Amino acid sequence: MRNIIKLFLLSALCMAGGAQAAKxxxxxxxxxxxxxxTDEKIEFATRMGKAFSSLAPGLDRNYFIKCLEETANIGNPGDIKLEEAVKMCVAVNKPPSEE
Structure with a gap:
């Protein structure tokens, strides 16, 4: 009986942990x-949009979703971290400097 209860609790914990979306x-x-x-992507892109939209209004959630999709699906991203990809997305969106 104890083993059945332990097995039930273990399976309940595994199911509860699996139900949460990994960020x-x-x-x-x-x-x-x-x-x-899709929820993970939207949540991440929303966080990036909130963090960087003060730099430029175009750096919003939609921009980061598009940029990261292109970065991930074109070529071989290899071991590039999302941090580096976000930096690249911000860099290519910089307005030309005034001289």
Whole structure:
């Protein structure tokens, strides 16, 4: 009986842990982006949009979703982290400097 209860509790814990969406972090590899859920991608891109929209209004959630999709799906991202990809996305969106 004890073993059945232990097995039930263990399976309940595993199911509860699996139900939570894993957040994308800056330390994740770009190669994880295509395998992430839509909710994970939107949540990550929203965080980046909130962090960088003060630099330029165009750096919003939609921009980061598009840029990271292109970065992850064109070529071989290798071991590039999302942090580096975000930096590249910000860099290519910089307005030309005034001289």
């Amino acid at each position: 994308l972090t800056m330390d994740d590899k770009v190669a994880r982006w295509p395998r992430a859920t």
